[in-house]
Amino acid sequence: MKKVIVVGNGMVGYKFCEKFVAQENSKDFKVTIFGEEPRPAYDRVHLSEFFDNQDAKALEMAPAEWYAEHGIDLIIDERVSDIDRKNKTITTAKDRSFSYDYLVLATGSSAFVPPIKGVEKEGVFVYRTIEDLEGMLAYAAKLKEKNPNARAAVLGGGLLGLEAGKAVMDMGLEPHIVEFAPKLMPRQLDSRSSQVLQLKLESIGLNIHLSKATNQILGDKRITGMEFGEDDILDVDMLVVSAGIRPRDELGKSCGLEVGVRGGIVVDNKMLTSDESIYAIGEIALYNQMIYGLVAPGYDMAGIAVEQILGRTDVVMPEEIDMSTKLKLIGVDVASFGEPFMPASKGHSIIFENKTQHLYKRINVSLDGKSLLGGILVGDAADYNMLHQIYLNGMDIPEDPAQLILPASEGGSSFGSAMDLPDDAQICSCENVTKGQICGAITEGDCEDLASVAKHTKASTSCGGCKPMVADLVNETLKSLGKEVKETICEHFDFNRQELYDLIKINKVKDYQETLDLFGEGHGCEVCKPLIASIFASINMETPNRQVGIQDTNDRFLANIQRNGTYSVVPRIPGGEITPDKLIVIGEVAKKYDLYTKVTGGQRIDLFGAQLHELPLIWKELIDAGFESGHAYGKSLRTVKSCVGSTWCRYGMHESVTFAIEIENRYRGLRSPHKLKGGVSGCIRECAEARGKDFGLIAVEGGWNLYVCGNGGATPKHAILLAEQLDDETAVKYLDRFLMFYIRTAGPLVRTAPWLDKLEGGIDYLKQVVIEDSLGIAEDLELEMQGLVDKYECEWKQAIEDPKMMKRFKHFVNSDDTDDNLVFVPMRDQKMPKAWG
């Protein structure tokens, strides 16, 4: 049996193993892989996700058992320290020797730390391994304890630096990016797109310092600042160096393999080094005098080395390597592909720019106008996958190439469907999967949906960037086979939400169990139960008290579950208006039950830390004082935010508080596919942020302007004008119609904005339905809404008045004890749950 040793258990080393064992004749080889890190290979590309959950397991490329199951010896936490080429053996730092027939070097790169005076100080980090991130998290936590306004800088404004910048920002530190070049992402972006990106990043709170050469790191033991020039100092408490990478070629050097001037082990197109038994792949390999700091070329190299070792020596690395990249900084779209900068001699560029919207798109087109050579997208990279494919496959482009990037409203047309791509078009570059393979998995294989295609072909399982395109291909292929593409809700129901809504309504189904008997199978799950609970609520205005077992935990207990399993209580305060007496009651209740108290972002007051058995007691006191549930836990109407309006404000045009209260009281308790929020502003200064809500009213000369389908949250959207200058009555009528139409037709957990996005015909169609009654259902919608409004009942009151319903507010069935695992710690004169370890 021949022996293959892989040095380096990183992304590419792992991929080598995966591709190796997938080959038939690999059985004749024994593979041993060494990794210096304390854990098996993990997904470095998504390293930043570690900040969200600190879940190293979730990043693993494969668990340790995977290697064993495939006959691979995985040796981690052990560095290879020496190669003896003559005797074909390697030695490790633990002084163990192993012999090889083939050696594969996949040692990757390490972060490059420029030799700046003081970089060794405490608080200076690099961004490469899980341990680096753990170090940063611990340090940042300590900093914030001492100073809530601590600052962190990132040295380097490239792809990785910006990612690190976002990460320190999310850690709650004031983020600063320091870049030597006069622009951000100098390798991928031209000056104008760089500026647009800079504006966008500044608008989300990143501070950017360009053209700065750092002379030294200040501070005694710990970093306190960075010095650029004599009087040019930036005070910072932490620094992340992201100034490029250096290949880990020390092994190659010491055993005399040919290395490049600036590092990296030289390989040919077979991935062979200057020694016939030694291959190098990934971020250590110097191919075409380049280190490719991206994972996709590394995966290709792994594939080539596998083929070579297994005897298919004609398979070699292509000459040209695609360096297209899409930045995965959450919240900012940036991508560049092909030739991002292009000399005028080779072709011409078409640029679309809108600085106020932080939008920049550039495409470079050949001189004959026939092919796409490359481009840059900032602010909106939705078209990246398609443009990238057009570029990769040399596809024809429209006569007026501007159509490729212009927004539809300005004459652009969405060009090309994924189905137009040639079969050999590479859709997933990480896993090297072609369009033919994806469609073939359905037409020739027995895959029937996206999940099975992804599992079978591995497409979209790595960086996930190609997922929208894979989904398109799967859906289109299914359609072309006459198969219905349906978004069914889960394995228990073969229907979508709208179908179930109609089925339950028409058949007058009485509860969830009957729904399951009639239309479903199995026991249900956490997807279909709350969804069907919401349908019952929208049809019958029933509260969660009737079918307790199918409610999401929050609805089940009519309160929001918190980090430690306690609950929060939010009484309704319509429009945010509250009397001093009621304020006092809230204060007294909070004091009595020792609840952490906070004013919410929705103009009301949240009381946190109540135990299950205390909820009914607290509600009782609140109800006695005239409060009712605020439904903060439900997929239902939350708040209608108001500004003070014409009653007090010198600019106010109408009584916004009065109207907000009226609307909030009208729709309180209304269950919907996702939560609903409203706002009413007294004039166009818009202090109630009505356009950031699912529905918003803004007072204008002659009435209210009604806006719909906006939200804040993760993907903010401004609401769009539906109708102008409405009187109160018409505004409510349109709102009834709009909300009921949404409730009937939206998918599960789809808020109004994404619902409108998908609604064929968009806002114009919605106007026809709501204002012109083009479907002839307007009266029906109004009646239905009025029916729900009339049936409203406070569910807190309902629960505490019925001893059977009360049974659930107890921690133990068989004991009156309470949960003894709760640990609170003091915080600013109040308390909070002990932090998660």
Add this chain to the structure above:
Amino acid sequence: MQDILSQYETVLEADVQTWFNVGVVSDFPENSGACIKYKSKQIAVYNFARTSKWYATQNLCPHKMEMVLSLGMIGDKDDIPKVACPMHKKNFSLKDGTSLGDEDLKIATYPVKIEDGNVYIGFSD
């Protein structure tokens, strides 16, 4: 935290020393979970009323060490009975306590028996 976790170990029917009476069937909500106390342990009991099947597991979710599993929604996935933690919706098999996602998490399971309308959980201590 770790010692809280370590008191929960799967008990097989064959190893039961004590069948502990935790109440009558009607104390337990249908098609959902509830929590009982045995010595210092918190045990989640799940009543699958459609098929009259019962399961019990530790109440502690190993993900963030919270006493919450009895509050989660129950159901099945590929015919395996399961509970979804209310906090972050990690799914656990009620048959053997293994995670039904990709995580390396596991919960202890306990045998349940129903006799004369009483509910008993089996413990090995």
